[in-house]
Amino acid sequence: MKYNYKRGNLLYIAVLFVLFACHRKKVLREREVVKNVAELQEVIPENIAERLNYIADNDSKMEDKIPVLRLSALQYFYEQTGNAPGWSSRGILTPSADTLFNFILNAEQEGLQPADYHFLALNAAFQLFRTDETAKKDAALLAQLDIMMTDAFMKMASDLHYGIAPRDSITFRKDSVFTDTLLTSLLRTSLQENNVGKVLHQLEPQHPGYVQLKIAMRAFERKYAPLRWDTLPTSYTDTIAFRQLLINRLVQTHHLDTSGGHATDTSLLKKGILAFQKEFNMYEDGLAGKKTVQTLNRPFRDWMIQGAVNMDRWRKLPDTLPPRFILVNVPGYRMELWDSGRVVLESRVIVGAPRTRTPLLNSRMTNFVMFPFWRVPFSITIKEMLPAIKKDPGYLTRKNLEVIDRDGNAVNPDSVNWNRMSKNYFPYVLRQMDGMENSLGIMKFNFFNKYSVYLHDTNNHGLFRNTYRAMSHGCVRLQQWDSLAMYLIKNDTRHPRDSVRAWLSRGEKRMVDIQRPVPIFLRYFTAEGKDGQIVFHEDIYGEDKVMRKLMRL
Structure with a gap:
């Protein structure tokens, strides 16, 4: 039988057309202007349904290429309304729409970026409503605006409460997302009661640190946003x-x-x-x-982003903190003891150097030890002390170091062949005895953690005068160790303050259990609010750079 090339070509073209049509993304109606606003009640739901299908077929992105928070949340909300618009009525935008748009416009005051909430597309739509009367009858435009505003509200609610960056290992919250049901409930209540702004603000952290930072950022913005400054050369000859x-x-x-x-x-x-x-x-x-x-040379926006990064860090904390807790701000070189909503004790601290970082963690302080031994970590023993010992065995005596074997017995250092010792063979532990040379100083505060770090005194108090205090091996050296100890045993009849002071004066080794273990949080804040002004700290570990990538800033 002779093959019909013409028919075969037509069939091939038809198959290609079907395949292309199946993979082609849906094209939305750009305009659908009705003759009478009463028709909007019927036509807008059709356009909303069409746009929800478009988002589903477009990798959960809207026409402005910005991904929605969650398609299922949008679908659930509009299922409850029968695809009816929530942000307009008979072609007129509701007061809630104006409120949300202004919230997006000023999103940087909340540490957020307007562009993440469809600002460009919404701004263009709002301009049309102000200048073009036919826009009020455009069902396609009203549907587009409605879904964008619904998504903007949901996304902003989530970002204000949970933060933009994903949760990390020290995030307290057991949950990290709002359910579709809760988002819908929040939005419906906001629209019915016309209190969009109030609901969004209520989702923000209420911690004093967050509130103070937000106030300080606004003051910084008022001062520096209107100004412009030149960039200085980093090298020059003139x-x-x-x-x-x-x-x-x-x-x-x-x-x-x-x-x-x-x-x-x-x-x-x-x-x-x-x-x-x-x-x-x-x-x-x-x-x-x-x-x-x-x-x-840093531009204004760069400073604002630093503030935004730290607002996001506050959002990783739980809605409420314990009545009493210790907060160590690593780049701020400061410890705060909080009790009943106020700081009752502050202290300068020394933290880990960039190569030996102080870890960020959550724990509970359980006891403190007076005149402690220092068991030298293996890494410090091998990298720093072993080379010094090989060069001069007298190093051990000068540093008040004991050599302890696997059975916990002290070993005569002269009996050890130090030249045989290496990172692959070192069957001992170095222990620094108590005394003036002890690196832990007079007191050590213990809290469980997998990093073997703690708070402690130091034998070099002059270092607390330094501006740059990232110089330890990871533990936190505490200037006001005595004040912290006395506060921790406040009202503790088992360990009266007078007894503890007497033990200290006599140089007695003691371990004191804390009657009510105190939560301790080691955190990383490079911007804080104080007395209405923002205080910036150096990003000593480069954590801000990591956060900026996670937050797409």
Whole structure:
């Protein structure tokens, strides 16, 4: 039988067309203007259904290419309403729509980015409603706006409560998402009672630290958003020219006033640099060194993002914290003891160096030990102490170190062949005895953790005067160790304060159990609010960079 090429080609084309049609994404109606607003009641639900199908076929993205929070949440909400619009009535936007749009417009005040909540598309739609009367009869536009606003509300509710970055190993919350049912309930209540803004604000953390940071960020925005400043060169050969650029830069942010006509005065310039360094929590030396110049060059948006990153960290904490707890802010080099909603004790701390970081964790402080031994971690023994011992066996005596075998017995260091010791063979433990040379100082505070870190005193109190205090092997050195101990045994009849002070004065080794173990949280906040002003800390471990990627900033 002769093959019909013409018929075969037509069949091939038909198959290709069907295959193409099956894989082609749905095309939405851009406009559907009705003659009478009464028709919107019937036509808008059709357009909403069409758009929900479009999202399902478009990898959960809307027309503006922004992914929705969760398609199932949108579908559930509109199932409850029969695809009726929630943000407009007879072609008129509701007051709730205006409220939500303004909330999105000012999202940066909440540490969020407007673009994540369909701002560009919503802004264009709102402009049309203000300038084009036919927009009020456009069922396609009203459907598009409705779904975008519904998704924006749900996404913002989730981000304000849980944060944008995914939960991590120290996140307290057992849940990390709102259910579709709860999101729908929140939205329906907000629309019925016209209190969208109030509901969203109620979902934010109520912790004092979060509230203070938010207030401080708004003050920072009011001060610096209207200003513009130049970028300084990081290297230069013309000192006089750089000096003038530096003067101009400090004037631009009001850290230097040259109205008196003494702009070139060295003491005046130094005063301007000091003012900048003080405001941005830097080492105050009055010199435009590398780090100061880098900080002077940071744009306004970069500072706001740093604040946003830290607001997100607060959202990882539970809705309520214990009545009494210890909070260590690692990059802030500070410990706070909270009791009944206020800070009752503050202390400077020294934390782990970038190569030996202090871990972030949650635990409970159970006891403290007076005049403790220090069991030297294996890594420190091998990397730091063993080379020193091989070079000079007298190192052990000077550092007050004992050599302990596997059975817990002290070994004469002269009997050990130190040249045989290595990371692959070291059957001993080094233990530093109590005394003035002990690295743990007079007191050590214990809390369970897998990293073998703790809070402790130190034999080098002068280091607390340093601005940069990331220099330990991972443990947290505490300046106010005595005040913390006395507060922990407050009202404890088993261990009266007078008894503990007497033991300390006599140099007695004691372990004191804390009657009510205290929760302790080691956290990482590089921006905080204090007295209405924002305090920035150096990102010593580079954690902000990681968070920015997770938050898509």
